[in-house]
Amino acid sequence: MKLPTEKPVLVTSALPYVNGECHIGHLRTYVPADIYVRMLRKMGYEVVFVSGSDTHGTPIVLSAEAQGVTPEEVVEKYHEHFRRTFAELNVKFDYFGRTDSETNHKRTAEIVQRLVENGFVYKKVLKQAFCNTCGRFLPDRYVEGECPYCGAVARGDECDQGCSKHLEPGEILEPRCKVCGSKADFKDQEHFFFKLSSFADFLASYLEGLGGTLNARNYAREWVRKELRDWCVTRSLEWGVKFPGREDLVVYVWVDAPIGYISFTEELLKNRGKEEGWQRFWKEDGATVVHFIGTDIIYHHCIFWPAMLKGAGYSLPNAVVASGMVKIDGKTFSKTRGNVVWVSEFLERFHPDALRYFLVAHSSHTKELDFSWGAFATRLNNELVGILGNLVHRVLSFGYKNFGVVPEGVVKEEVLVEIEKAKAEVVRAVEEYEFKKLVDAAMGLANFGNSFFQREEPWHLLKQGEAGRERCGEIVKNVLQIIKAVCVFLDAVLPEKMAEVWEGLGMKTGSAGSDLRSVRLEEAVAEIKSGQRLKKPKKMFERFLATAEGDLKSPQPPSRNKK
RNA sequence: GCCGGGGUGGCCUAGUUGGUUAGGGCGCCAGACUCAUAAUCUGGAAGUCGCGGGUCCGAACCCCGCCCCCGGCACCA
Numbered sequence: 001m002k003l004p005t006e007k008p009v010l011v012t013s014a015l016p017y018v019n020g021e022c023h024i025g026h027l028r029t030y031v032p033a034d035i036y037v038r039m040l041r042k043m044g045y046e047v048v049f050v051s052g053s054d055t056h057g058t059p060i061v062l063s064a065e066a067q068g069v070t071p072e073e074v075v076e077k078y079h080e081h082f083r084r085t086f087a088e089l090n091v092k093f094d095y096f097g098r099t100d101s102e103t104n105h106k107r108t109a110e111i112v113q114r115l116v117e118n119g120f121v122y123k124k125v126l127k128q129a130f131c132n133t134c135g136r137f138l139p140d141r142y143v144e145g146e147c148p149y150c151g152a153v154a155r156g157d158e159c160d161q162g163c164s165k166h167l168e169p170g171e172i173l174e175p176r177c178k179v180c181g182s183k184a185d186f187k188d189q190e191h192f193f194f195k196l197s198s199f200a201d202f203l204a205s206y207l208e209g210l211g212g213t214l215n216a217r218n219y220a221r222e223w224v225r226k227e228l229r230d231w232c233v234t235r236s237l238e239w240g241v242k243f244p245g246r247e248d249l250v251v252y253v254w255v256d257a258p259i260g261y262i263s264f265t266e267e268l269l270k271n272r273g274k275e276e277g278w279q280r281f282w283k284e285d286g287a288t289v290v291h292f293i294g295t296d297i298i299y300h301h302c303i304f305w306p307a308m309l310k311g312a313g314y315s316l317p318n319a320v321v322a323s324g325m326v327k328i329d330g331k332t333f334s335k336t337r338g339n340v341v342w343v344s345e346f347l348e349r350f351h352p353d354a355l356r357y358f359l360v361a362h363s364s365h366t367k368e369l370d371f372s373w374g375a376f377a378t379r380l381n382n383e384l385v386g387i388l389g390n391l392v393h394r395v396l397s398f399g400y401k402n403f404g405v406v407p408e409g410v411v412k413e414e415v416l417v418e419i420e421k422a423k424a425e426v427v428r429a430v431e432e433y434e435f436k437k438l439v440d441a442a443m444g445l446a447n448f449g450n451s452f453f454q455r456e457e458p459w460h461l462l463k464q465g466e467a468g469r470e471r472c473g474e475i476v477k478n479v480l481q482i483i484k485a486v487c488v489f490l491d492a493v494l495p496e497k498m499a500e501v502w503e504g505l506g507m508k509t510g511s512a513g514s515d516l517r518s519v520r521l522e523e524a525v526a527e528i529k530s531g532q533r534l535k536k537p538k539k540m541f542e543r544f545l546a547t548a549e550g551d552l553k554s555p556q557p558p559s560r561n562k563k
Numbered sequence: 564g565c566c567g568g569g570g571u572g573g574c575c576u577a578g579u580u581g582g583u584u585a586g587g588g589c590g591c592c593a594g595a596c597u598c599a600u601a602a603u604c605u606g607g608a609a610g611u612c613g614c615g616g617g618u619c620c621g622a623a624c625c626c627c628g629c630c631c632c633c634g635g636c637a638c639c640a
Binding site for chain 2: 017019054056057058059060139140141155214215218219221222223225226228229231232233252253254257295296297298299300303304324325362363364366367368370375378379381382383385386387389390391392393394395396397398399401402440444450451453454455457458459462537539540541542543
């Protein structure tokens with residue numbers, strides 16, 4: 001998707017559901033979104049980046065009960081956890097809110113009210129399981145019983161262990177409460193439905209013009225093609241946003257969660273003193289809205305969400321970018337089976353930039369990403385240490401030792417051509433949401449830097465008198481130019497490390513000193529100034545577990561036995 | 564079953580308006596260099612591009628049939 005330059009861009013990243021800790025699977029969405037935002041800024045766009053905690057829903061209520069605390073306490077704990085984790089990884093939101101905020105309650109109530117007024121909501125009586133022991137209605141997935149078709153033990157909404165048929169509420173036999181195990185009764189209860197079915201034509205044409213990745217559109221198109229069923233948008237719960245006029249019902253969490261995108265925009269702009277500024281993004285079609293999500297929630301973002309917005313008279317998102325899921329050693333993520341890598345565990349041992357790098361370098365954004373310690377070690381050692389770290393370290397060391405500053409000399413045409421080539425690929429990568437291509441382009445340039453330095457053998461020139469020293473300086477300057485460009489291209493991926501290198505190049509000193517983060521992409525081809533003071537470099541990344549034998553084939557994961 | 568994605572040297576993978584010797588990375592082998600974290604650079608071996616037909620002067624790429632893998636099929640956050 002080519003982005004329009006005249007409008008500001010709002011980028012959102014899926015809301016983490018705050019009932020557990022952050023694992024690297026979460027990061028597959030947040031890190032690329034952050035990289036995207038940083039790149040857009042380098043390309044001159046005005047960007048706002050928001051996200052926040054998804055705080056409602058049954059799982060949080062039950063998890064709170066299990067811990068003997070209130071839902072607020074659970075939310076508070078993990079909200080803080082995610083906020084801190086994102087900060088550690090340099091995923092820098094302009095605003096990170098939570099869906100239980102007053103703003104979101106108000107906005108949700110307003111939107112639901114609109115849907116009601118516009119005739120898109122109707123009442124219907126449902127049979128719902130009620131546990132007398134727990135004293136509450138049970139969502140279908142928390143009901144256990146016998147499948148009426150095959151007799152297997154089944155869940156209220158589907159026969160998950162037997163014939164895998166979808167079960168309608170009330171169909172299941174011998175219902176029991178999954179929480180306490182006691183018998184459950186079905187009772188009639190009034191609920192509200194959203195007329196999703198009446199949005200089929202709208203969605204079909206909306207999807208045709210939707211930007212973002214192909215996987216999102218493909219899935220959504222198929223769902224629309226089949227049949228859209230109306231959607232029950234209320235739940236019998238205490239915790240959540242009350243359905244207007246009904247104290248006994250809250251709206252389904254998938255209603256108030258995406259509305260969080262709007263509320264967070266409101267809260268952010270209010271903080272900036274622009275009380276009504278959010279309308280530009282959500283009411284007036286005055287902005288480009290891009291949602292970063294995982295493939296697991298395409299349905300909600302490409303079907304429910306645009307239908308809700310349309311029905312309530314809001315403007316619509318322009319793009320949905322869906323990242324593939326993360327696997328560990330080829331197997332699906334599973335907390336219960338221990339097949340998971342926690343971010344905190346990772347950061348105990350490695351620099352956050354290394355994780356950011358791996359998450360985008362290892363696979364195409366829309367494809368699944370298979371994490372393994374071996375694969376991580378290979379990329380870290382060969383690419384971050386071998387190609388990038390080595391280039392920076394060898395050239396900066398050499399330059400620092402022999403010149404102390406960026407030497408005099410002309411930047412060769414050959415070098416500028418390579419940088420321009422990489423720059424074009426970087427821009428294309430961002431437009432295609434293919435962050436691996438961005439990394440590949442930048443690493444390709446670093447590779448070129450290594451070959452160039454090697455080929456010219458400046459260490460020999462140094463021994464050839466004054467003329468040799470001059471030619472040597474020119475070679476060094478050329479490679480420093482390449483490193484400068486690499487910094488610009490990889491700043492979005494490795495913000496801390498590239499900023500250090502930028503400083504090492506002397507870019508921050510002097511009257512024309514610049515901050516890498518706020519520099520434009522064009523800076524990559526701007527000549528590095530001779531005379532800038534170089535700094536003695538430090539190692540960028542340490543190799544991952546080189547044993548005495550140098551065997552890197554089966555590195556031990558860090559503290560894997562940790563619970 | 565339906566739909567989507569994919570099957571390219573040991574492994575991962577690029578490659579759509581079909582066209583000279585199918586590109587890259589990992590691993591492997593050989594050599595070079597010593598500025599650099601036993602890092603780097605150069606070269607090399609290795610591929611019936613899932614199977615079978617077809618269209619074409621020519622197909623990994625187009626058409627037909629088939630096989631295999633992954634994912635989705637909704638109210639689960």
